[in-house]
Amino acid sequence: MKPALTQFGAQMSNLTGVRAIMKDINETLKAGAGQELSNLSAGNPLILPEVEQLWRDCTAELLASSEYGEVVCRYGSSQGYAPLIDAVVNDFNQRYGLNLTDAFGGGLTERNILITPGSQTLYFYAANSFGGYTKSGELKQIVLPLSPDYTGYGGVCLVPEALVAYKPTLDIDASAHRFKYRPDFSQLSITEKTGCVIFSRPCNPTGNVLSDDEVRKIAALAAPYDVPVLVDSAYAPPFPALNFTDMSLIFGENILHCTSLSKAGLPGERIGIAIGDEKLIQVLESFQTNIGIHSSRYGQAIAARAINSGALADIAEKVIRPFYQNKFAVLEGTLDAAMPKNLPWFLHRGEGAIFAWLWLQDLPITDWEFYQELKKVGVIVVPGSTFFPGLKEEWQHKHQCLRISLTGSDTEIVTGMQRLAKVAEQVYQSSAVSA
Ligand SMILES: Cc1ncc(COP(=O)(O)O)c(C=O)c1O
Secondary structure, eight states: OOOOOOHHHHHHTSOOHHHHHHHHHHHHHHHTTTSOOEEOOOOSOOOOHHHHHHHHHHHHHHHHSTTHHHHHSSOOOTTOOHHHHHHHHHHHHHHHTGGGSTTTTSSOOGGGEEEESSHHHHHHHHHHHHSEEOTTSOEEEEEESSSSOOGGGGTSOSSGGGEEEOOOEEEEETTTTEEEEEOOTTTOOOSTTEEEEEEESSOTTTOOOOOHHHHHHHHHHHGGGTOOEEEEOTTOTTTTOOBSSOOOOOOOTTEEEEEESGGGTOGGGOOEEEESOHHHHHHHHHHHHHHHSSOOHHHHHHHHHHHHTSHHHHHIIIIIHHHHHHHHHHHHHHHHHHSOTTSOEEEEOOOBSSEEEEEETTOSSOHHHHHHHHHHTTEEOEEGGGGOTTOOSOOGGGGSEEEEETTSOHHHHHHHHHHHHHHHHHHHHHHHHHO
8 A cells, every 4th residue: 555645744754864874773783683793873872770770769659659540540731740840840940040030030830841752742843833834825944053963853844945954163173183063153044034943952963062152142143033942952951961061051031941851761751841931832732732632641750750859860960971971081082092193083072962973074985985884894873964954055074974872882982983993094095095
């Protein structure tokens, strides 16, 4: 049977970005079963014993409580499970002194929160509520101010032409072999044609953290047009706190602060949290009612416990952050020791998230070909060109980067980076010979 698909059907049945490449990776893993592979491709966080124990304890508490029936045997409100909403309100008000600022006119209330089944869903609601064609046929853009960014943004737009990304500027420290992306404010255009703005901070895939000033500047550019700015905080504090550099959370009338419990050990329960102006929250809540009524309540109930007790923020800071920060240090140290000094390789500053991002300037082959060469020596990473959703213009840089996951064991990371250094040396050398 071959059903005829609508434009939306065709768009949504496409696998975009990294999900398309996962098929190749899974086949490679299957074919290489039994071989010693360094799989540094995964975006799935590891199960850390302390984190698993926290969720096990919260579950045991829920099971033993009279609340259990109410949680799993009844429908609830589309906005989310009230105890979780209250927990987020109290935690954020207290932790960030929000009642002392005027961002929410005297602190967060339950009207400023929406719980969604994972934050990916939240971006789907927002991208299609604010981006796409208006009733009068005008195209409202979904602006990604700094490309590369999260590949999933490519999959959430029902109207693909609405997605527009901007090339960054590069801060390069040549002698240290490090670099950092910055938004290029001389190019970034946010106007009455903009529907919303989205970026991840810390960023998947690069580990970049936009500075507080850069975030404020983007929000200020969007404010005159009443354009919502979604700050994807899937890796930000207070949970999972996967920032390795200081950063403040920025709140404001046109900022939707979006977080997720996926990297805090609960990806299977699908919990996304939007925090922002109630007018924005109401739009997204109605979208959610129409699509799926509400998120599953079991995960919400255990999350409420972990947030209220303070255990989640505590474990994020004491266990989750140091674990991945240490992985980055292992990766960085191995590359510094193994990569030839005379090659133009640049590692993005490791400011957060669970990935490293490597730029091989003037790479004589494409990132996809380099990925194939790495597979031959048992190393699997993700070619970087999959992380530029919405960037229409051709840019060599797009084909010169790799995303390396920090979810490998230390041995996998060390072996993987040593082998990568050898492959890089050979690839640059063979092009010099043939030139
Ligand atoms: C930057 C970023 N945003 C959003 C998501 C989606 O997360 P979830 O839907 O599990 O909350 C991910 C997942 O990897 C991510 O890396």
